[in-house]
Amino acid sequence: MSKTIIISNRLPLQISIENGELEVTPSVGGLATGLKSFHKDGDSVWIGWPGLTEEEIPENLKENVQEKAQAENCVAVHLSSDEIDGFYYGFSNRTIWPLFHYFMEYTESDDQYWRIYQQVNQKYANEILKHYKDGDVIWVHDYQLLLVPNMIREKEPEAVIGFFNHIPFPSYEVFRTLPWRDEVLKGVLGADLIGFHTYDYERHFLSSVSRILRHQVDFNEITLPDRIVKVDSFPMGIDYKKFEQAALNHFESTTADQSELQRRLDHHLEATPDAKMILSIDRLDYTKGIAHRIRAYEYFLDKNPEYIEKVRLVMLAVPSRSNVPQYRRLKREIDELVGRINGKFSTVSWTPIWYFYRSMPFNNLIDLYTTCDIALLTPIRDGMNLVAKEYIATRTNHTGVLILSEMAGAAHEMNEALIINPNNFEQVSEALKTAFEMPEEEQIERNKMLQKRLRRYSVEKWAQDFMKALKGTRENRDSFKSIRITPEISEEIMTQYRNAERRIFFIDYDGTLVNFVEKPENARPDEDLKELIRSLNADDKTDVILISGRDKNTLGSWWKDVPVELISEHGVWMRQIDGEWELAENVKSEWMDAVRPVIENFVDRTPGTFIEEKNYSLAWHYRKADPELGEIRANELSTVLKELISNRGLSVLEGNKVLEIKSSDVNKGKASTKKLIGKNYDFIFAIGDDWTDEYMFRELPESSYTVKVGIKKTSARFYVEGTPKVRTLLEKFRENS
Ligand SMILES: O=P(O)(O)OC[C@H]1O[C@H](O[C@H]2O[C@H](CO)[C@@H](O)[C@H](O)[C@H]2O)[C@H](O)[C@@H](O)[C@@H]1O
Numbered sequence: 001m002s003k004t005i006i007i008s009n010r011l012p013l014q015i016s017i018e019n020g021e022l023e024v025t026p027s028v029g030g031l032a033t034g035l036k037s038f039h040k041d042g043d044s045v046w047i048g049w050p051g052l053t054e055e056e057i058p059e060n061l062k063e064n065v066q067e068k069a070q071a072e073n074c075v076a077v078h079l080s081s082d083e084i085d086g087f088y089y090g091f092s093n094r095t096i097w098p099l100f101h102y103f104m105e106y107t108e109s110d111d112q113y114w115r116i117y118q119q120v121n122q123k124y125a126n127e128i129l130k131h132y133k134d135g136d137v138i139w140v141h142d143y144q145l146l147l148v149p150n151m152i153r154e155k156e157p158e159a160v161i162g163f164f165n166h167i168p169f170p171s172y173e174v175f176r177t178l179p180w181r182d183e184v185l186k187g188v189l190g191a192d193l194i195g196f197h198t199y200d201y202e203r204h205f206l207s208s209v210s211r212i213l214r215h216q217v218d219f220n221e222i223t224l225p226d227r228i229v230k231v232d233s234f235p236m237g238i239d240y241k242k243f244e245q246a247a248l249n250h251f252e253s254t255t256a257d258q259s260e261l262q263r264r265l266d267h268h269l270e271a272t273p274d275a276k277m278i279l280s281i282d283r284l285d286y287t288k289g290i291a292h293r294i295r296a297y298e299y300f301l302d303k304n305p306e307y308i309e310k311v312r313l314v315m316l317a318v319p320s321r322s323n324v325p326q327y328r329r330l331k332r333e334i335d336e337l338v339g340r341i342n343g344k345f346s347t348v349s350w351t352p353i354w355y356f357y358r359s360m361p362f363n364n365l366i367d368l369y370t371t372c373d374i375a376l377l378t379p380i381r382d383g384m385n386l387v388a389k390e391y392i393a394t395r396t397n398h399t400g401v402l403i404l405s406e407m408a409g410a411a412h413e414m415n416e417a418l419i420i421n422p423n424n425f426e427q428v429s430e431a432l433k434t435a436f437e438m439p440e441e442e443q444i445e446r447n448k449m450l451q452k453r454l455r456r457y458s459v460e461k462w463a464q465d466f467m468k469a470l471k472g473t474r475e476n477r478d479s480f481k482s483i484r485i486t487p488e489i490s491e492e493i494m495t496q497y498r499n500a501e502r503r504i505f506f507i508d509y510d511g512t513l514v515n516f517v518e519k520p521e522n523a524r525p526d527e528d529l530k531e532l533i534r535s536l537n538a539d540d541k542t543d544v545i546l547i548s549g550r551d552k553n554t555l556g557s558w559w560k561d562v563p564v565e566l567i568s569e570h571g572v573w574m575r576q577i578d579g580e581w582e583l584a585e586n587v588k589s590e591w592m593d594a595v596r597p598v599i600e601n602f603v604d605r606t607p608g609t610f611i612e613e614k615n616y617s618l619a620w621h622y623r624k625a626d627p628e629l630g631e632i633r634a635n636e637l638s639t640v641l642k643e644l645i646s647n648r649g650l651s652v653l654e655g656n657k658v659l660e661i662k663s664s665d666v667n668k669g670k671a672s673t674k675k676l677i678g679k680n681y682d683f684i685f686a687i688g689d690d691w692t693d694e695y696m697f698r699e700l701p702e703s704s705y706t707v708k709v710g711i712k713k714t715s716a717r718f719y720v721e722g723t724p725k726v727r728t729l730l731e732k733f734r735e736n737s
């Protein structure tokens, strides 16, 4: 039976050693807490790190660690302390984490970290491959494992692989500063589906892919030579019922069942019944804006002294990544801030901040969520922030006010909260005041709407949606209209070829025989290619025609010494084997003088674009332009041109990053079918990569072998993945001649 393989840096269970015995505790952090319920209910195995380095686990307990993991359908990946230093504390949390959260000044570029990051990613990938069977679905999580998708793809080309990024994806201007940006993008693109929490992260990623790797991006699909990768946003939810039920149980519990924490909270409530409690919970992380929050709170108390003794900030900061210097520094800063503010405002019976630096068990979190009237969450950047969602889910009587930073992914779905900019103390202070004064009916109204949404889009639904979309990519792959040329199909075609008496080949040039290059004039054929075409054409039964949109001079000079027929400019000119060119279509060129200045204007306004002049057509290339600007300008130009050329017998062809204006009567369909007249070809083969080649695919007889290069919508019967595959196929024909 097929299963889901979940893989993340950290397992949902953490192993520690207490008095020589293994102890298992749940992991802290949104990824583990969120995904746990999906794992629990499904048929999945979860691969990850159990939280101790190899050196920390005594030999005699190693087996036990694996047993403890297995008991929860998990597999422990053991990492040495050097690996943890370079991979986890190093590249993950000193390079990617700060960069992706826009803390560029904290971002380190260290070759050694990068080397170990690659090595550990490979270790995780190998572990997956050990467990992978055909039909399994692989779901890779987060920024620690960016290279894993492609590492799996290399070994298992047919695998269905999903990747979810739990943290922000920064804008291209920030991401481009990473020295290993190409490798990182290529790593992630091994996946079939890439998920983010918000549309902003998604579009930042797409923009980086199109600008850095120059892949074609259409809406949310990336076209690679051999695959299409889908990118989408899936805002992660929480296990709503679990939090709701825990809150209901909490209210029903008797005094005897109460936790020590709850007793102390109640004690304060009784002593100052009209005072309100503000809650903040996060890992101690500089992205969470904890220091900002304390300062904003100070600003609030300074400005509104009437709230002294009427308010208490209950602040839980969970220790995190304390081997990274910035986290240690932040710890000191917060200790000092809390000390200073408590010193400044405390009275005999009251302290403004109650500070805990530790993690708390689930029940205590519920105590805090249900007791505090306000939640103040002010991250400077946060992928999602599940605490915000958990707080709302536990408010079973619908009261309570959430103040949430607009920089948290969660803010996109939680509009009914008081949304603030964490850098604006005035606004935070105002929000606190609004929260204190908010009538209960309004609180209830806002929370009911939030709850309705959170209940519906739970973590379960999130995982289902992602999985459904992931499996959908596979179905899409299978349902491609054209058929991939497998070795078996290639054999069949060869049999037909051998048995045929008269054969003809129509072969496109750019994107088919050679790859695209930045300057079209540099795409010369190499000697092997010339030899291949020469020998294919040497067979008496075979006619080879290179059919291209290029101008006759370039094409003619490149194929000067090769006896092969050429069709240039989509069919305007034809060169016989003996080298003589003749005009095949009676086309005009006077229109060019009117159209050229319009295109020139676009060239001036769109850096990187240029005009290619052919005898009977004009082409505007935008391959080197900024991809987004290029698409916008191409749309504009196409509209302008269509208006300009109406009734002139011209048409605008939209090719691969090129617009071409030419006579409507000229296209590769007409040019190729003309070559069939009066000949009894019993084997017709046509291959091309572009929109303009579709004319051949549509107009040649149905029995023709029409082949598209690359995975795109097409009328061709077959496809091959890229130019290297084209050569392999043509070489096969040569062998069968
Ligand atoms: O594993 P750690 O280094 O201890 O860190 C804990 C987790 O922190 C990050 O959580 C993110 O995922 C949450 C759920 O999607 C999201 O709400 C939050 O905004 C993110 O910061 C990290 O992405 C995880 O990999 C860590 O395990």
Ligand SMILES: O=c1ccn([C@@H]2O[C@H](COP(=O)(O)OP(=O)(O)O)[C@@H](O)[C@H]2O)c(=O)[nH]1
Pocket (backbone or CB within 6 Å): 027, 028, 029, 030, 031, 033, 034, 281, 282, 283, 318, 358, 359, 360, 361, 365, 384, 385, 386, 387, 388, 390
């Ligand atoms: O002592 C604690 C404090 C917090 N959490 C959990 O840690 C997660 C924090 O996730 P969030 O998305 O808010 O931030 P992250 O830490 O992942 O950046 C939430 O599910 C909390 O319930 C926990 O398990 N123990």
Ligand SMILES: [Mg+2]
Pocket (backbone or CB within 6 Å): 508, 509, 510, 511, 512, 688, 689, 690
């Ligand atoms: Mg082409």
